[in-house]
Amino acid sequence: MLQKSKKYGIIKYMKYTVIKTKEAIKDISKINSDFIEDLDEDIELIETEGLDFVVSRPLGNQVFEIKSNRVRALFGFKENKLIVITVIYLKKTQKCPRDLILKAKKLLDNWKP
16 A cells, blocks of 8 residues: 655555464464465565555455465454454465455454454
């Protein structure tokens, strides 16, 4: 996401703080560490450079997906440039399973800092 400075007219990339819910951390334990390394690299890019430097897409209901090799992370935006990752899974089908999108939405709605 680009942000334009009114004072200088400079365009810069927005950086985010990324956190994982306890449910997402449990999901990680079920996935091969080689795939998780790719996701961790993408999360680091989001925090240092911005969301424009990783492959992501909206899934609806204010849920978004980070595509990192075969690993997918479902997330939502919160206040103060905060990204909350709620579900992490290994891609097995062409489409994101609907039940995972609904789970991510429910976890986002109930999430408290």
